[in-house]
Amino acid sequence: MAVFFLAPGGSSVRYFFFNPRQMWDSFVGNPAKGLSSVGIGLLTNIWMFLLCEVLVLIIGLLIASVRTSQSPVLLPFRLLATGFTDIFRGIPILLVIYMVGFGLPELGIGAISRQSIAVYGCVALTLTYSAYVAEVYRAGLNSVANGQLLAARSLGLTHAATMRRVVLPQAIRTVIPPLLNDFISLQKDTALVSTLGAIEATRAAQIYAATEFNYSGYVVAALLFLALTVPLTRFTDRLIARDRSRRLAGAS
């Protein structure tokens, strides 16, 4: 950062990137000039990731439950779930966004093809992140020792009660840190929906830059994203550290 300011041309860096007036203008926007507010744009990012996180938590758990099930009856679903995770973990998220965002409206299938851009963005993010999160859950479920299952079942607990009382409470401890890491990525990846034309923070900053020939709006958007992700990162680090010290205490 210091290099920016001290290097020759430092003053133009300050003017183009860190200009307080321009930063404020991009933050509040100016409807008369057709400038969207980066601040209001961020609200779109926020509701997108909140909605996606809820959906991802539910769909991811469903997929992981199916994949870790043993019943032969569920075999077709198991294959389907495996295919789903393979596909959506393997395709670049930008491609998924394009396919959903540009593809679905073209199909002309009633309501499915008449949603807002942000909704298509959410669908794409949810598809991809459900695949990631399903793997996180699966690792968590597998981390619970088999003896725990045997002990619970031998007490006459049903499969569901065993999951609820014994497996999930133990799996959650291992699952939360990687889950929060995925959420941090998800929060940032809502910016990719700008490629569809959704007016979220990144897109508003881009419009500002193109109109005013000043990049301070990008810095504002970056700072706003940092304000969201840094606290979550710190919180995740704290959880991991706490879990490690508890495990060490337990082992002694």
Add this chain to the structure above:
Amino acid sequence: MSEVVLELDNVVKRFDDNEVLSGVSLRLHRHEVVCLIGASGSGKSTLLRCANLLETIDSGSISLFNQSLLDDRVDPDLVRRHIAMVFQTFNLFPHLSVLDNVLLGPVHALKRNKAEAREEAREMLSRIGLLERANEFPDRLSGGQQQRVAIARSLVMRPTLLLLDEVTSALDPTLVGEVLDLLRDLAHQGTTMLIATHEMNFARDVAHQIAYLDRGVLLEQGTPDELFTNPRHESTKNFLNRVR
């Protein structure tokens, strides 16, 4: 002879190509304590898990009070509420306190009244001398204490049949006696027990019958006197010489 509680008939269990139980037949009568001995890997733990329907067997039959447990109409969860099992490695639930470990079965499997179950659980914990540790987590307890909690966890289910898989191997020698007394008490109250063990003195002391398992075959069975003094098979003799 009193009523037959558990009967295994020609039970075969394979893990892929590895035949671990090759046609094991065994009967337990009410009030009877049978000790299962045999070398490591002979299939003792597997046999106990099969008896608790924790494994699906490849052929043969298992019945409780003359009722086949392999019948489709039989709910394995209900069966397991009558057959309790204690494991070699305790398998206490690390996220639950000692008391909650003991309460899980009565409250969430038997759906018993929580206050009553709690009273009984505390009584059981005081019987094994661990009442004052009721609110601690299992990882704070020694191995021996954990195993005693695991036994208490099974006993509060009031099982008709108790399966024990080398429960004394982790116990401090000074605690073995009190656990034996506890098990003998239970036998008097009508609990039938099938106990896998490497401790021959324990077996001789508590068992009515000893069954010797050799690589998945139940080679011989008899009273402790018969089996320890006059083993019929060469393999049994060798095994007993090795462990004594």
